[in-house]
Amino acid sequence: MKPAAFDWHAPTLLAEALALKAGHGEAARFLAGGQSLVPAMNFRVAQPAVLIDLNRVAVLDHLGFEEDGTLAIGALCRYRRLERDAEVARRLPLLAEALAEVAHPQIRTRGTLGGNLCHADPASEMPAVMLALEARLVLRRAGGIRQVAAAEFFLGPLATALAEDEMLAEIRIPPLPPGSGTAFLEVARRRGDYAMMGVAVVLRRGPDGRCDLARIALCSAGPTPMAAPRAAAALLGQALEPAAFAAAAALAVQEIAPMGSVQASPAYQRHLAGVLLPRALARAAERAA
Amino acid sequence: MKITLRVNGTDHVREVEPRLLLSDFLRHEIGLTGTHVGCEHGVCGACTILWDGEPARACLAFAVQAEGHEIRTVESLSPGPGRLDALQQAFQDSHALQCGYCTPGILMTLTAFLAENPHPDEAAVREALSGNLCRCTGYQHIVDAVLRVAAA
Structure with missing residues (x-):
């Protein structure tokens, strides 16, 4: 339960951090909060030869809304700062x-x-x-920058689109479409555990009272976070009522690919998705203008 | 490498490996064994300390990272030799501990929680405690102790 030895670098400049990653490649890992990486190192599941500690790169510790309403979240922004921000909670x-x-x-x-x-x-x-909010991720490397959609970032369990010299430097969340309602629900064995199933939904009622925008994303529902585009499409043009929610949930249950865990079989995970989605959709509809 | 860590208001200078966990620095380098080590992967909460006033897992940070930050451990709570602070006294009065292994982490979690929420309701107390495991008594007496302090 003690990590293997590593070389520790704690740069203060972003350019230094990127140069170190370019130099060390796969042998190096970036360290931000360490709440996933350090447990993995304590178990020696992860044994990076080099740690590039980002905690002193002040430019990465930012959080704020831009003029067009996009929320920019720096790589070093802590969850506590996000959850305490009244403007984030409102928007x-x-x-x-x-x-x-x-x-x-x-x-x-x-x-x-x-x-x-x-x-x-x-x-x-x-x-x-991030899928439900259609976030975009800013990936930087020495001398380069690109953006990818959250939907293109996750490639599999613990696998992302990051190249070995790249850093996720910023998360960009566009404003919610005006008038939309959202909801997140999950079932976990204990408070704070990873979910056995979780659902995130965004809904909007059009001028005719029927749904004109729907997004559905689920966690613990496959090898990556999963969107359910067919289920979301089925809601369009429908009245935001229980029958439509049940029909969408029935489609989503077919779209996901839960892998099961020690806590829940894939069949149980599908069952949970079928229960949680109508509830989340109803809640989002209540919250939609 | 040589580091200087400020723990409970005192600077400690030590030569350490980067891989030394903050929890092991506190216990083995400076002898503050009040910080307990349970699971060493961030689940049990026994090693919770205050990092610049916020509760954090000492087993999920390297000692080298704590340089320049204020670390507080359970040893800092007592107002003087043989004396308990209000929360510690409430734990004793409410029988909120049995073996005591989880207690230091719970005290540090709740110290930060009460500083931010001096008069919480029971649901908020239970939520605050969700990241600390106790395997002896259950949580009822711990909740009682917090509500007792909050009512005082």
């Missing part, structure tokens, strides 16, 4: 609602959204929330 209630389900206050003190996304655990809440 992106889905994020605030799901944050309360992420582990415990002691973990959120140190843990970062960026680190969580890079860990890419398919059972984790935030990757699914």
Whole structure:
């Protein structure tokens, strides 16, 4: 339960951090909050030869809304800062609602959204929330920058689109479509555990009273966070009522690919998705203008 | 490498390996054995300390990372030799501990919680405790102790 030895670098400049990663490649890991990486190192599941500690790179510790309403979250922004931000809770209630389900206050003190996304655990809440919010991720490397959609970032369990010289530097969440309602629900064995199933939904009622926008994303529902596009499409043009929610949930249950865990079989996970989705959709519909 | 860590208001200078966990620094390098080590992967909460006033797992940070930060451990709670602070006294009065292994982490979690929420309701107390495991008594007497302090 003690980590293997490593070389520790604690740069203060972003450029230094990127140069170190370019130099060490796969042998190096970035360290932000350490709430996923350090346990893995304590178990020696992860044995990076080099740790590039980002905690002193002040430029990565930012959080703020831009003029067009996009929320920019730096790689070093702690969960606690996010969850305490009243403006985040007002403008992106889905994020605030799901944050309360992420582990415990002691973990959120140190843990970062960026680190969580890079860990890419398919059972984790935030990757699914990023799909539902259509977040874009800013990937930097020495002398280069690109953006990818959250939907293109997660490739499999603990696998992402990051190249070996890249860093997830910023998460960009566009404003919610005006008038939309959102909800996050999960079932976990204990408070703060990873979910056996979790659902994140965004809904909007059009001028004719029928659904004109729907997004559904689920965690613990496959090798990556899963979207359910067919289920979401089935809601369009429908009255936001229980029959439509049940029909969408029935489709979503077919779209996901839960892998099972020691806590829940795939069949049980599908069952949970079928129960949680209508509830979440009803809640989001209530909250939609 | 040589580091200086500020723990409970005192600077400690030590030569350490980067891989030394903060929990092991506290216990083995400076002898503050009040910080307990249970699971060493962030689940049990026994090693909870205050990092710049916020509760955090000492087993999920390296000692080298704590340089420049204020670390507080359970040893800092007592106002003087042989004396208990209000929360510790409430734990004793409410029988909120049995073996005591989880207690230091719970006290540090709750110290930060009460600083932010001086008059919590029971549901908030239980939520605050969700990241600390007790395997002896259950949580009822711990909740009682917190509510007793909050009512005082």
